[in-house]
């Protein structure tokens with residue numbers, strides 16, 4: 362089954378790379394790059410668990426093409442104080458706190474001095490596993506109705522029900538090898554390039570939470586990170602990119618200043634700091650495809666294609 366999925370993914374990535382070359386050769390990427398390099402537009406890209414080769418290629422391409430990496434602090438000054446940023450500003454973030462980021466990403470940002478923000482789900486770090494990975498690894502232990510497409514189905518149910526279903530899937534040893542440890546997070550947080558933000562406690566889909574539950578997720582993840590790091594935590598990323606607008610009030614109430622979505626767009630001075638867009642880079646995609654993702658060309662193109670084919 363896993364092999365079959367791997368094969369499908371392989372074919373998908375080849376077709377996607379061909380489409381990406383079409384976008385590059387048609388001039389769409391060049392046009393998007395020109396727009397991104399305009400003053401007061403911030404390019405925003407986020408990663409999860411990329412291999413070093415892909416991450417380095419993205420960073421080198423941005424550097425060579427005149428982009429300037431900015432920190433969350435600089436972005437906050439731009440959004441709140443209207444301080445101008447250099448043309449070609451780019452904000453790079455990482456979701457979840459994957460263990461491999463330590464070997465594949467951290468050495469690169471140290472060497473090239475790239476500011477990065479990592480959004481961390483605190484209970485998943487404490488339990489040593491990500492629920493969305495555990496449900497794929499342990500499909501057979503799930504109730505029968507969740508054994509096909511478990512991740513997608515679990516995104517659609519109430520958070521309390523999801524927590525019950527996934528609670529026994531965490532490793533007894535407390536370490537699946539997927540997330541960083543608390544000690545790792547402390548170590549990277551001490552680097553001058555790194556900012557740590559919250560990604561809720563349980564990597565919840567916030568729209569599936571009751572109001573009290575949602576507030577606890579937002580409040581407690583911040584408190585835990587602050588206790589681990591002895592630093593104020595003011596940034597947040599919506600897990601899975603889902604939100605329904607209730608989050609903003611709780612985020613403001615508990616002292617957050619910025620929240621990142623996964624909407625495909627640039628950041629401008631008019632962007633609401635609680636709905637900051639980010640373009641997603643795929644861990645297993647080709648560099649050509651990810652260049653289109655980073656520059657925000659990919660999603661609108663695919664939407665157009667889907668419309669054309671009536672899907």
Ligand SMILES: [Zn+2]
Pocket residue numbers: 456457560564600601
């Ligand atoms: Zn996440």
